[in-house]
Amino acid sequence: MGFPADVRIVEVGPRDGLQNEKIDIGTAHKIELIDRLSKTGLRSIEATAFVSPKWVPQMADAAEVLAGITRAPGISYPVLVPNEQGYERARAAGAAEVAVFTAASEAFNLKNTNATVAQSLDRFRPVLERAHADGVRVRGYVSTVLGCPYQGEVPLADVVRVARELHAMGCYEISLGDTIGIGTPVKARAMLQAVAAEVPMAALAIHFHDTYGQALANVLACLEEGVAVVDSAVSGAGGCPYAKGASGNVASEDVVYMLHGLGIRTGIDLPLLAETGRWLAALLGRDTGSKVGKALGA
Ligand code: HMG
Ligand code: MG
Numbered sequence: 001m002g003f004p005a006d007v008r009i010v011e012v013g014p015r016d017g018l019q020n021e022k023i024d025i026g027t028a029h030k031i032e033l034i035d036r037l038s039k040t041g042l043r044s045i046e047a048t049a050f051v052s053p054k055w056v057p058q059m060a061d062a063a064e065v066l067a068g069i070t071r072a073p074g075i076s077y078p079v080l081v082p083n084e085q086g087y088e089r090a091r092a093a094g095a096a097e098v099a100v101f102t103a104a105s106e107a108f109n110l111k112n113t114n115a116t117v118a119q120s121l122d123r124f125r126p127v128l129e130r131a132h133a134d135g136v137r138v139r140g141y142v143s144t145v146l147g148c149p150y151q152g153e154v155p156l157a158d159v160v161r162v163a164r165e166l167h168a169m170g171c172y173e174i175s176l177g178d179t180i181g182i183g184t185p186v187k188a189r190a191m192l193q194a195v196a197a198e199v200p201m202a203a204l205a206i207h208f209h210d211t212y213g214q215a216l217a218n219v220l221a222c223l224e225e226g227v228a229v230v231d232s233a234v235s236g237a238g239g240c241p242y243a244k245g246a247s248g249n250v251a252s253e254d255v256v257y258m259l260h261g262l263g264i265r266t267g268i269d270l271p272l273l274a275e276t277g278r279w280l281a282a283l284l285g286r287d288t289g290s291k292v293g294k295a296l297g298a
Contacts, residue, residue, distance in 0.1 A: 004228035006265045009252055010044040010175070010205060011037055013280070014065075015080060016249055017237025019049065019058045025283045027061045031068035036276045037234065038072040041268040046099065046231075049080035050089040063093040078139055082113055082120075087127045091134065098131060100124045100171070101141035104159040105148035108179070112143070121165055128170045140171030141207070145191055146183030149242035156194045167199045174204055175231055178218065180242050181211030185221035192222045205229035208250045210289075211240050215250035216258060223262070230255055235277035236289025251290035253277050271296055 014034050018025065025033070030048070037045050047069065053060035062079065071077060078097040081087045090098050102120040103109040109117050124140075131138045144151075145159045163174045176195060178188070188208070196204060206222045206229070208215035219230055232255045238248025253274045259266050274293040281288040288294055 002226070003223050003262055003264055004226060006228065006267075007223070007259050008043055008229045009255065009266055009268065010046060010078075010229060010231045011042045011234060011252055012046045012207070012231050012249055013037070013233035013235065013237045013252065015046040015049050015059070016231075017233040017235070019056050020238035020241065020248060021058070021284055023284050024058060025280075027064050027068065029283055030061070030065050033276070033280060034065070034069045034077070036279070037273075038070065038075055040273045040276060041266070042273075043074065043267065044076045044078065047077040047079050050086035050093075050095075051080060051082050063089065066090075066093040066095060076137070078137075081127060083123045084126050084130070087130060091136070095136070097137045097139065098127070099139040099141060099175075100127060100166070101143065102162060102166070103143035103148075103179075104154045104162050105144040105151045107150035108144045108148045111150065117162060121162075121169070124166075124169060132170060138171050139173045139175060140166030140169075141175045141177055142166065143177045143179040145176045146178040146187055147180060149180050156191060159191060160194050160198050163195045163204075164198045167203055172203065173229060174199060175207045175229075176204065177207040177231075178209055178215075180240055181209030181215060181246065183208070183218055184214050185217045188218040189221040189225055192225050192227060196225065201226050202228070205231055207231035209238075209240060210236060210247040210250050211243050213247070216254055219250060219255060220258065223264070230259075234273060234290075235280045235284075235293060237280060237284070247289060251277070251288075251293065253288075253290040253292040253296075257292040
């Protein structure tokens with residue numbers, strides 16, 4: 001299998017990044033971040049999460065963020081929903097795409113959503129039914145695909161089963177998340193191969209966190225398998241609640257630089273994306289988490 005000719009980046013900085021940052025940049029800056037990202041050529045920008053504000057206070061302003069952004073044509077702005085209540089809030093705020101999330105590890109899912117994996121899948125069924133009736137697209141996430149902070153090893157069979165169930169339920173795309181950024185390339189490739197044996201590659205996305213500095217290598221290994229959707233966060237925003245001081249998602253700028261270097265099209269204006277990353281880093285009071293962003297800004 002060769003590299004795909006085009007890759008779609010799903011920019012998760014405004015959600016996955018900011019949910020893990022200690023500094024809250026405020027609603028107006030969240031809106032400005034998404035509006036700036038909308039000008040870079042990105043086609044998918046995960047805007048926020050309609051989860052319980054008691055669980056994730058950083059996303060309490062989800063409705064204001066969604067109402068405040070300028071939606072550009074051709075760009076999708078998915079939002080996370082954990083249950084029907086989240087779906088209702090998201091729809092009331094005008095969301096046209098949502099994402100449901102569960103895990104391959106029981107222990108992680110209980111800590112993250114207070115539900116077993118089976119219970120979370122049961123919560124999603126009515127969400128999928130309503131979304132289908134409303135013409136709303138649903139993305140699905142599987143977390144802890146390469147390891148769990150509580151349970152350790154995660155059997156591949158569990159990853160495959162959960163991905164298959166989300167796909168069978170009607171999720172158009174399944175994002176495979178190395179939530180704690182523990183994976184290495186050969187394991188990442190084997191995981192993707194195992195899932196792709198049951199779910200079409202065209203319906204799969206990869207989602208790497210850079211906790212151990214392996215994310216870009218993992219992305220490359222998976223591109224070689226033919227995956228064509230990559231989740232990443234501008235400026236490498238975020239962190240990991242399970243590893244103090246850890247990096248966040250793989251930086252979008254670094255992924256785009258690598259993709260362009262491989263001759264893969266993204267449609268993204270890299271200098272503009274990098275500038276946005278440095279602007280965000282300044283708001284967060286630190287250096288950009290993207291090596292490319294740093295180099296282009298020098
Ligand atoms: P629970 O406490 O079991 O929920 O939480 P509940 O149904 O018993 O309700 C308790 C209270 O929460 C009630 O309020 C509900 O109204 C409220 P009260 O009566 O006490 O005032 N509530 C809500 N409020 C707003 N929006 C909602 C909602 N639902 C209930 N949607 C629940 C269960 C799932 C809600 C909670 O555990 C939760 O919100 N978890 C979200 C955790 C989260 O967002 N984690 C981060 C995202 S996942 C991730 O980052 C991984 C990913 O990036 C991929 C990867 O890297 O692997 C996607
Ligand atoms: Mg994540």
